[in-house]
Amino acid sequence: MSRMGTQKEIARRAGVSVSVVSAVVNGTEHTRMSDDTRARVEAVIEELGYVPNNAARALRRQRSGTIAVVVEKLENPIYRDMFHGIYDAAESHGWAVVLGDARWMRSGSHFLAHLLGQGSIDGIILRSEGLIDDEVLAHLRARPTPVILIEGRHGLDGRWLAIDDAAAGRVATQHLLGLGHRDIEYVGGERWVPSLERHRGYADAMLDAGLEARDAIPTGYGSQSGAAALREVIDSGRRPTALVVDNVLSGIGIHAAAHEAGISIPGDLSVIAIHDADIAGDVRPALTTVRMPMAELGARAVESIAAILEGSPTRFGLVDEPAPVLITRESTAPLQVSPRPW
Amino acid sequence: MSRMGTQKEIARRAGVSVSVVSAVVNGTEHTRMSDDTRARVEAVIEELGYVPNNAARALRRQRSGTIAVVVEKLENPIYRDMFHGIYDAAESHGWAVVLGDARWMRSGSHFLAHLLGQGSIDGIILRSEGLIDDEVLAHLRARPTPVILIEGRHGLDGRWLAIDDAAAGRVATQHLLGLGHRDIEYVGGERWVPSLERHRGYADAMLDAGLEARDAIPTGYGSQSGAAALREVIDSGRRPTALVVDNVLSGIGIHAAAHEAGISIPGDLSVIAIHDADIAGDVRPALTTVRMPMAELGARAVESIAAILEGSPTRFGLVDEPAPVLITRESTAPLQVSPRPW
DNA sequence: CTGAAAGCGCTTACAG
């Protein structure tokens, strides 16, 4: 387990030139050699524990073999499957993937410099440009490094990919409709495009059923805003029998607020959230959700980078396969015939 | 927003040598120049949107300015504060940080190659070597790149850092004791060192109170195993009035199993979990926890890498400041005088 | 089948 050394040192010890060492390290067909020579070189590589220097390689190849993925909040459980999809696809392309948090992308941060400085990152998968400031975005645009925008529909040069949020809203609403609910409301963000799309899906489903679609009950991300949204409904005097919620965490917040207000879920109120996560199955009552094809979204993003890099055409837009799937748990139930007043 | 170019091109356009360009890019004192020259160079840099090539820099400097952090499950909420601590400390050292998941560190994966290949990563912060296989570990050991182990007490060359798990167990148990509970049990992993330490803290506190410390009720990570542990207690016929739990997710699983079994928390059973996370406050009843100094742990890990890299001495071991702090929420309550039998 | 050489884009003594 010595110092590992360089190709030059391997070459010296094996009594060959660096060209040969490079060829055995990379399995290059181009440079041919005798089996004996190869074996000798391999033995020295093994002995020294040689590992190629990535910086030198990247400089010479003009490609680092690394892609970066930047999301808003790393700990958000909905990314789990997406990371998985990204990682698998990247491996099959021979790429390493590194992750970062958008909260790190402040103008002038070293993390940003790492992304922007040529030579270390071949492509960037970025969630929602809304999260980073305009100055940073301008830097990103100015680089030749491909940037794929995920979950935003107005990406750099049309390079965006998103799940079918409208379909998710529709699936969720239809589930509730099928359970006999009519007085259904939607809880979600007002500005964030994906949430707007989910609301559109909700509205479509309501209209198709001959019902009135209501405006979204505005909320942010997270359980506090879910709880606040339910309190707002209560205060307004409205008494919907079912709610479609933007995200799992807000759904959990609604559970909490319902608990506090003595509203029983699903007895008095059915709740379904968009996006799935383990935690939805862990809370009680377990939350019914709509699972989205996040792994596929991630894989598609990687394939798009590959396509851009090799100059082949690629299709951006909606990743609508597989379709959203309903995960029925405990928070939704058939409409009560004689609902208990809350 | 042109092609960005190289120092050579900047030099040509500004009519200076690359040495000067490099000096203005890096703010090097060493190479002095007239204000006029500097201004000319800066103008060209601005005009071309020049950004240094990280690969060339890393090769030349023999340092990449990037550290890697590898954890078991990125989505685990307890990492949030740690990432924050790591990121802030790294920024102050001028480093970028990249994140990875231990599930990616399979032998032969490109992610691993990215970590191992010299030149791209200056230091590695790795959570729990138990998570990766021996072959990968051997690779890691063989590299000169410093590796700091977090949350394991037998790190490479004694380079480990951990929170004071025993203190956490003690704080949790003393809280329960203060509430009048005597029949307290501990739910946690049997093999994982941090959990063993937490159990030791529990046992110490029990002994100090003149009570008998029980063996840990074995469980893994996650809500399913928490739920299973509670069912095991129920089946055994034992009726503890309070439980100290290894982790938040298992605590949530215990809530779920209690809900199913008709056991009221905290009425019939008090539950406190070690480590804090937002989700603990989001569920109902909200889970009482012990917050650990995870941000400090992360920052210390970065400082250790810095110290190793510059050859200065550094202290490894327990990060015991600030001390664990009790976050009282709804899942713990004073011992009932006449407990309802479950 | 194998070697010598150029060059990727930087930084850093060194010379003037």
Place this chain on the structure above:
DNA sequence: CTGAAAGCGCTTACAG
């Protein structure tokens, strides 16, 4: 105050 040159560790035509 500024420039010419070496060299970080690779890969890849090219020559033999």
